[in-house]
Amino acid sequence: MALDESGSRTRDPRTSFQDMILTLHDFWSANGCVILQPYDMRMGAGTFHTATTLRALGPEPWNAAFVQPCRRPTDGRYGENPNRLQHYYQYQVILKPSPGDIQELYLDSLKAIGIDPLKHDIRFVEDDWESPTLGAWGLGWEVWCDGMEVTQFTYFQQMGGFDCKPVAGELTYGLERLAMYIQGVDNVYELNFNGRGTSYGEVFLENEKQMSKWNFEVADTDGLFDLFAKAEAECRNALDNDVPIAAYEQAIEASHVFNLLQARGVISVQERASYMGRVRDLARSSCEKYAELMRPRWEAQYPDWSLV
């Protein structure tokens, strides 16, 4: 732990997981981002956050950064694998329109958390992104640091089936991986969480054990099927009543419930495609409805702009 002249603790992203997050918050805050708190729903990736998906639509500028807890039920390993978690954190930055110096900004953020690019080999390696669920795609890279993927970097081209006008740049940092790299730790549970010796394992190991067990063995599958059907119905209800944000939340819910059903191993190969199609329908309809609802405001503010 580092102390400043007055004896109080200074931030050190190289020895503290939370300081790394706070440093990123400081960095992106200083660069004009709205710093949001996580979305209060279970989701598989930060991209599902409305601050990313729905805000990628329309002409209005939008700059935001936030941590999003992600749940990937099938990645659970009962706390026994040093690299795999069913719950972990992503740091998302969304910059719209994408600024001309976005790569330099990103590299400065790495320097801020202690990665020296003259010491470590940083590379932008082709990796295009596509989410059929969201009717979205973009081009970009995975960013490598000494061969390890630390960030997903995407220029959104389409969202909800609409061209992004303007294009947003999305950065997704894998926080645990990045921290493991910076702290020089081989096991995620050994990460120093707070710079004072509380480990990641103390915070999350029990959670991983119990949630892995629930995801794979315990969750009531009839109840989950029921939840899926209810989310689907509620999504339609919200769409019918012109509240697409609420509809979109139900699409997120359906998507996660589907992931849980997958982890429980009760969806056959044949059914899988059909469930994915249903989730895709919900998400796309919600995006479309949102765009349609916002369109008059957008077109009034930006006379030269058109949705399609």
Added chain:
Amino acid sequence: MADFLLELRCEEIPARMQAGARKELDKLFRREMEAAGVAVGNLTIFSTPRRLALIARDLPKETEAVREEAKGPPVGAPDQAVDGFCRKNGVTRESLEEREVKGRATWFAVIEKPGQAVADLLAAAIPAIISDFSWPKSMRWGDASISSESTRWVRPLSGIVALLDGEVVPCVTDGMASGRVTMGHRFHSDGGIPIDDADDYAPRLRDEYVIVDHEERANIIREGASNAAADAGLKLVEDEGLVIENAGLTEWPVPLLGRFDEAFLDVPPEVIQLTARVNQKYFVCEDADGELANAFICTANIASVDPTGVVDGNRKVLAARLADARFFWELDQKKTLAEHAKGLERITFHEKLGTVADKVDRVAKLASWLVFDAKEPNGDHQLTRTAAELSKADLVTEMVGEFPELQGLMGGYYAQKEGQPQEVADAVRDHYKPVGQGDDVPTAPTTVAVSLADKLDNLLSFFKIDILPTGSKDPFALRRAALGYIRLVQANGLKLSLDQVVHAWDSQPNQSLAEKLTEFLHDRLAVQLRDEGVRHDFIRASRDWSGSIDMRIDRVEARARALTRFLGSDDGTNLLAGYKRAANILKKEEWEAKEVSYSPEPAEKALIDAINAAAPKAAAAVNEERFEDAMAALATLRAPIDAFFDEVTVNDDNENKRAARLDLLARFTSAVGQVADFSRIEG
């Protein structure tokens, strides 16, 4: 003369697209210059992840002035016509000149095109090149992307350098102006780097840690990786694809060798190599005995102040990947292949063709029939059955899920590990072979049987639901399956009759299925043999020889090859001519068999004797599939048939003579026809 430099700088271009981009830049630059009338000589094109550059040497500074004349309407034509002509050519009426054309006064426009400055032409060409540039995938970005019409590029375009003899060629595209300032290496260079001229470009950037020449970077990687391996007492496993890819990922390549934990060497070497190559773009090395060593070579893009740290970071990533691979390797072995194979019941082979488990059943049945009933190849029944039943089990293993290209290979390893006989393990491993042109063809009977059965089942299954390749579309790789079947038959001297195969495959076959299969295989055979000079019509003549189609492609091939040699000889060509002549006469005279008593003339007698001698010989030889001998027997007919046509008039006034002679010609054609269907031969 002037030298031109163009640099289009952008964010990281995917490595796999750089070669195509260089060609595209070459093509578009030449197109624009040709349209502008500028002669282009030597072009040099470079690419790095962050720039495409072009150097054109010895461009003219100006295009030549051109004087053109255009013939217009005759003098006295209506004003409308004359005015239209003037508009079209951009001249005034007063400037028209009057000339005589065939005694008629006619208006001529004289158009003077002054020489143009090449700098101006280049300034117009650059935005055109950018807007017409075709990338496999392109994108929009930034403020301009509020319109979907904004410039598209592979990744955001960040700068244009355009210098003609050191002077900036000014142009603007999407608000971005050309200049002389570029950027050096992303981390080893600071701020803008002004370029003097084309000669200055590569050396100036080299000072800024950018090697602009992709070939030079590839050489550095090739030699650097090879030396790094040698320094460690190892030998680099060469991989030209990786060299090019790494050259496309770096501006300042630095190959570095690292070691991974020796314990990972328990995992099959192919898996380690694939993990290193596909996921991390690393080279691997071999020791003196040719065994995979616990070493990797990564290519950094910096001259790091801490190369050991870079290697160590890469080692950790590779270790995590190899740990995953080892986890799969060990997990997969917790079940036997037979247990894995049960999982195939959940995988659809094709919506109309059931599951992969169903396919495996069919393949096992057919493979058993091949060795047990047909004895083609002559192999062990039980081993074949087991190998076929296990052949697809690895498709549901974790390892093949991760690396689909390891199908077969992993099954072979797992079969060996669980103690299956070597023949079974080999057959599981190699039953997809032969895959490509250069791939070796299996010869071990168990492998041959499973491989044949797998390919035949693919062909028959899809033919049965009327899926055949059309044009360039062959989504189920049926042409490859057919060629695989042919090469297996050839390499192993198999004598398989396709109608029997179809019976063994399908208890209620229909004739058209066997015919479809035979037809398709013969077509592939014809394509394969074409390169060896065996003509398509020779294949047809060899296939349709006794009123039905020969269902054995080995026999068709042998006959076609003998026929090719025979028809390449003097005897063959002449006999064919005699045959055609005889067949034409018979057709024209509408010959019908008739009993006549008649004493033949000498030439007729000679032909009769020759046929009597040759026909049984040829028939016997054909029966025993000695086609060379059959052809040799036919060759003895050449002289008698030539003499017959020289000395005898078929169409004699005497009805008896005519009938007897036609009858003789019919005997001749039928004797020849039992060896091959000569009527199918063209020319």
